[in-house]
Amino acid sequence: xxxxxxxxxxxxxxxxxxxxxxxxxxxxxxxxxxxxxxxxxxxxxxxxxxxxxxxxxxxxxxxxxxxxxxxxxxxxxxxxxxxxxxxxxxxxxxxxxxxxxxxxxxxxxxxxxxxxxxxxxxxxxxxxxxxxxxxxxxxxxxxxxxxxxxxxxxxxxxxxxxxxxxxxxxxxxxxxxxxxxxxxxxxxxxxxxxxxxxxxxxxxxxxxxxxxxxxxxxxxxxxxxxxxxxxxxxxxxxxxxxxxxxxxxxxxxxxxxxxxxxxxxxxxxxxxxxxxxxxxxxxxxxxxxxxxxxxxxxxxxxxxxxxxxxxxxxxxxxxxxxxxxxxxxxxxxxxxxxxxxxx
Amino acid sequence: xxxxxxxxxxxxxxxxxxxxxxxxxxxxxxxxxxxxxxxxxxxxxxxxxxxxxxxxxxxxxxxxxxxxxxxxxxxxxxxxxxxxxxxxxxxxxxxxxxxxxxxxxxxxxxxxxxxxxxxxxxxxxxxxxxxxxxxxxxxxxxxxxxxxxxxxxxxxxxxxxxxxxxxxxxxxxxxxxxxxxxxxxxxxxxxxxxxxxxxxxxxxxxxxxxxxxxxxxxxxxxxxxxxxxxxxxxxxxxxxxxxxxxxxxxxxxxxxxxxxxxxxxxxxxxxxxxxxxxxxxxxxxxxxxxxxxxxxxxxxxxxxxxxxxxxxxxxxxxxxxxxxxxxxxxxxxxxxxxxxxxxxxxxxxxxxxxxxxxxxxxxxxxxxxxxxxxxxxxxxxxxxxxxxxxxxxxxxxxxxxxxxxxxxxxxxxxxxxxxxxxxxxxxxxxxxxxxxxxxxxxxxxxxxxxxxxxxxxxxxxxxxxxxxxxxxxxxxxxxxxxxxxxxxxxxxxxxxxxxxxxxxxxxxxxxxxxxxxxxxxxxxxxxxxxxxxxxxxxxxxxxxxxxxxxxxxxxxxxxxx
Numbered sequence: 001x002x003x004x005x006x007x008x009x010x011x012x013x014x015x016x017x018x019x020x021x022x023x024x025x026x027x028x029x030x031x032x033x034x035x036x037x038x039x040x041x042x043x044x045x046x047x048x049x050x051x052x053x054x055x056x057x058x059x060x061x062x063x064x065x066x067x068x069x070x071x072x073x074x075x076x077x078x079x080x081x082x083x084x085x086x087x088x089x090x091x092x093x094x095x096x097x098x099x100x101x102x103x104x105x106x107x108x109x110x111x112x113x114x115x116x117x118x119x120x121x122x123x124x125x126x127x128x129x130x131x132x133x134x135x136x137x138x139x140x141x142x143x144x145x146x147x148x149x150x151x152x153x154x155x156x157x158x159x160x161x162x163x164x165x166x167x168x169x170x171x172x173x174x175x176x177x178x179x180x181x182x183x184x185x186x187x188x189x190x191x192x193x194x195x196x197x198x199x200x201x202x203x204x205x206x207x208x209x210x211x212x213x214x215x216x217x218x219x220x221x222x223x224x225x226x227x228x229x230x231x232x233x234x235x236x237x238x239x240x241x242x243x244x245x246x247x248x249x250x251x252x253x254x255x256x257x258x259x260x261x262x263x264x265x266x267x268x269x270x271x272x273x274x275x276x277x278x279x280x281x282x283x284x285x286x287x288x289x290x291x292x293x294x295x296x297x298x299x300x301x302x303x304x305x306x307x308x309x310x311x312x313x314x315x316x317x318x319x320x321x322x323x324x325x326x327x328x329x330x331x332x333x334x335x336x337x338x339x340x341x342x343x
Numbered sequence: 344x345x346x347x348x349x350x351x352x353x354x355x356x357x358x359x360x361x362x363x364x365x366x367x368x369x370x371x372x373x374x375x376x377x378x379x380x381x382x383x384x385x386x387x388x389x390x391x392x393x394x395x396x397x398x399x400x401x402x403x404x405x406x407x408x409x410x411x412x413x414x415x416x417x418x419x420x421x422x423x424x425x426x427x428x429x430x431x432x433x434x435x436x437x438x439x440x441x442x443x444x445x446x447x448x449x450x451x452x453x454x455x456x457x458x459x460x461x462x463x464x465x466x467x468x469x470x471x472x473x474x475x476x477x478x479x480x481x482x483x484x485x486x487x488x489x490x491x492x493x494x495x496x497x498x499x500x501x502x503x504x505x506x507x508x509x510x511x512x513x514x515x516x517x518x519x520x521x522x523x524x525x526x527x528x529x530x531x532x533x534x535x536x537x538x539x540x541x542x543x544x545x546x547x548x549x550x551x552x553x554x555x556x557x558x559x560x561x562x563x564x565x566x567x568x569x570x571x572x573x574x575x576x577x578x579x580x581x582x583x584x585x586x587x588x589x590x591x592x593x594x595x596x597x598x599x600x601x602x603x604x605x606x607x608x609x610x611x612x613x614x615x616x617x618x619x620x621x622x623x624x625x626x627x628x629x630x631x632x633x634x635x636x637x638x639x640x641x642x643x644x645x646x647x648x649x650x651x652x653x654x655x656x657x658x659x660x661x662x663x664x665x666x667x668x669x670x671x672x673x674x675x676x677x678x679x680x681x682x683x684x685x686x687x688x689x690x691x692x693x694x695x696x697x698x699x700x701x702x703x704x705x706x707x708x709x710x711x712x713x714x715x716x717x718x719x720x721x722x723x724x725x726x727x728x729x730x731x732x733x734x735x736x737x738x739x740x741x742x743x744x745x746x747x748x749x750x751x752x753x754x755x756x757x758x759x760x761x762x763x764x765x766x767x768x769x770x771x772x773x774x775x776x777x778x779x780x781x782x783x784x785x786x787x788x789x790x791x792x793x794x795x796x797x798x799x800x801x802x803x804x805x806x807x808x809x810x811x812x813x814x815x816x817x818x819x820x821x822x823x824x825x826x827x828x829x830x831x832x833x834x835x836x837x838x839x840x841x842x843x844x845x846x847x848x849x850x851x852x853x854x855x856x857x858x859x860x861x862x863x864x865x866x867x868x869x870x871x872x873x874x875x876x877x878x879x880x881x882x883x884x885x886x887x888x889x890x891x892x893x894x895x896x897x898x899x900x901x902x903x904x
Contacts, residue, residue, distance in 0.1 A: 067848065068849075069850070069855075069861070070842055077584045077588040078749075081749050225473070225474040
């Protein structure tokens with residue numbers, strides 16, 4: 001039986017060795033960072049190609065970044081649960097609703113970057129708790145093969161989608177969990193007025209078999225041809241996913257709902273200076289160009305060129321909506337939606 | 344008056360009792376601290392909102408939640424039942440028939456316990472979805488796999504391997520002399536199966552069903568991916584955390600979800616404590632004889648074979664898809680070979696992978712030891728409150744993983760219990776998340792060990808510590824292996840809870856996997872999945888080979904003495 005014990009001890013030693021090598025690693029990292037005189041900036045992020053964006057930031061500023069890929073709903077839950085201890089230093093990308101809720105709960109640090117001055121008030125919090133860093137446009141991802149096979153017309157407007165020929169061929173995420181879906185609903189309400197918008201949503205509902213619980217599911221199913229049309233965020237990342245596939249990305253002619261992906265600093269961030277440096281960088285011309293390069297979206301700054309893949313988007317078609325009003329009305333609109341449309 | 348005969352004071356008895364049971368007292372304390380306390384913190388958080396007491400979250404559990412609870416129950420009951428039947432059949436094939444491929448089946452069972460998240464459901468959709476390579480491209484069908492049956496099928500597949508390993512363990516520990524005896528008494532092999540083998544494997548069957556049932560109740564991932572419009576309560580609780588950040592309502596739902604688990608737990612406890620014939624063989628020493636195989640009627644033999652092979656086929660296809668997924672690029676429905684996904688495997692991903700292995704190793708070893716000691720304490724040691732402790736120790740499997748993660752934040756965010764942001768909180772969460780499985784494996788193995796062996800050891804002067812070290816733990820060695828493999832594999836693929844506990848720059852392989860999937864990079868996801876699968880296989884095989892060798896020799900020692 002001593003052998004049994006010795007196996008345990010041996011394995012435990014192995015483990016401690018393994019963890020030793022781990023501590024060695026971190027201390028090596030530690031010496032690295034102390035040499036350059038900076039601490040490691042911790043970021044929670046939900047944006048495409050973040051590795052490349054952070055690498056550019058590291059080489060521009062010399063500040064080392066460690067990040068965690070996590071959805072904004074999860075960040076908000078985590079921040080609410082550990083109130084008092086910040087989740088990280090910086091929160092980068094994700095749905096604006098999460099940032100608004102976090103600001104309301106007092107989880108964010110107010111910081112108005114010099115660089116934010118050139119950014120329109122439409123895209124940022126008036127108290128400086130968060131600043132939009134890119135504009136997320138929405139539209140349809142359409143699978144041409146399915147259209148052809150089922151002999152369906154190509155949709156070009158929101159109002160096309162209520163055509164009964166599309167029955168069970170359209171997916172849209174549940175707005176309770178998807179910021180994009182909610183943004184579309186509230187934008188249509190602001191644009192068309194309550195009566196017409198709800199009427200439309202009820203008609204649209206007849207063509208939607210169910211509302212998926214993951215935002216990524218509809219476009220994914222449209223790409224693989226499981227449905228014909230997905231209502232989805234339509235940015236460079238989404239367009240890149242469809243490359244090489246027989247897919248059309250449609251920006252609706254009767255108006256493009258949009259929201260912003262913000263950046264914010266957590267209250268009590270350990271590396272406040274580095275966090276502020278990151279926000280400055282991400283809103284600066286260099287930062288904006290880097291973001292536009294790796295995660296192409298419509299930039300919030302007017303002095304930045306629109307990325308190549310989005311060149312065809314008619315900016316006049318972006319709906320003139322008030323994001324903050326949408327945020328205030330959220331509970332109200334969702335309760336109507338849950339009552340009248342959810343199944 | 345005889346002064347030399349002093350009475351022992353009550354205090355001394357108490358102290359010696361504590362001394363005697365110190366190990367169990369520590370284990371119980373750990374269970375209370377790392378399972379009960381976080382759950383209390385969650386409940387407290389759900390009734391004490393914004394500084395005042397309220398039952399609002401519970402009154403929000405409307406008719407809709409009850410409907411969802413019903414859905415959860417039906418899914419869990421169906422998938423656990425089907426899994427029980429199929430895994431019993433596989434166990435019979437492996438233990439009692441002369442079939443081929445047994446080693447291969449055992450390997451397949453061990454491998455299929457390693458089910459990296461998302462990738463398996465996605466490969467299922469690639470193969471059998473509305474545009475699946477098999478259903479649509481090959482067979483020209485246009486079937487809809489989403490909904491109730493999609494969930495039941497995927498969950499059944501997920502349960503089978505673990506359930507089968509439990510039942511195989513139970514069947515292998517049946518004293519083969521009993522089989523010979525009943526044959527000598529003129530029993531035919533089919534009725535022997537019905538009236539001897541199955542009843543004697545009862546504890547294995549019950550544990551297998553119970554674990555499948557509660558895992559299925561708390562599973563939110565499968566219904567999200569494959570449920571279509573069909574919702575269950577665990578998914579709703581998950582969405583209340585990740586979607587709208589309503590933690591009180593999510594807590595209330597998870598507590599509601601405990602009701603069916605509690606009912607089944609009571610049944611389970613009752614059955615497990617009922618007396619059963621103990622095997623008089625200490626352990627399975629002799630190699631299996633030809634004689635011990637069952638001679639069943641042709642048709643039944645055929646059905647057993649068919650179902651076993653069908654299961655093998657499905658598992659092999661699934662893992663081949665994940666394997667090939669690393670080299671495939673899907674373009675317009677055409678599949679072509681590529682190596683481009685490998686370029687994306689960078690240092691960050693490799694480091695996260697290393698962290699996964701470390702966490703899983705520590706959890707596997709520490710969790711198994713705690714779990715087995717716990718099962719001994721609960722099932723043999725007459726300490727008060729053991730049913731309660733057993734229930735507490737089963738809770739982590741009964742609630743959605745996400746909430747178990749949140750509960751650790753709520754419980755360990757303030758001194759003296761400040762653990763947020765450390766690696767310790769991640770490891771502790773992994774260990775205690777998997778405690779139910781190792782304590783159930785231990786309980787089941789214990790049910791086969793005759794308590795008279797312990798009495799004999801005590802008569803020979805062994806104290807509790809030596810009894811544990813020299814008698815019980817060695818006899819539980821098969822359970823240790825089962826438990827280690829379960830915990831290690833479980834921790835390697837876990838994600839639900841960890842996303843709330845890992846710090847930036849300190850994530851694990853599954854987080855990287857999920858983020859690759861989110862970016863639509865199925866190929867990178869598949870590579871990470873394959874790395875997880877391969878490492879887990881290697882570690883599991885070497886640990887069981889290592890321990891088996893050690894234990895074999897150990898058993899021989901016991902016998903020589």
